[in-house]
Amino acid sequence: MLNYSMVIQWSKKDSCFVVTLPEWGELCQTYGDTYEEALSNAKEVLQLMVNSSIEEGSSLPEADIFRGQLQKV
Structure with missing residues (x-):
């Protein structure tokens, strides 16, 4: 699985x-x-x-990567 963002909200x-x-x-x-x-x-x-894009020969969107630094507690 590729590393894409998911936003889960109530x-x-x-x-x-x-x-x-x-x-x-x-x-x-x-x-x-x-x-x-x-x-x-x-x-x-x-x-x-992802599968649909690959089958259609479409390019996959670029994943939005976290660029900060995780603050460990």
Whole structure:
């Protein structure tokens, strides 16, 4: 699996966790009733996006890489 970003947020309006995959565009999202389900669904969507791009001969988006330094506690 490639290292793409996932943003998981609680949606009060929808009463579920919504996951967006920023590198793939604002419409690339999924959801889950639990955090774990949302993460699992997002991994599945991400794999489908990667596979589809490769099959179509499209280039993959560049992954947004964390450039800071993690502060260990």
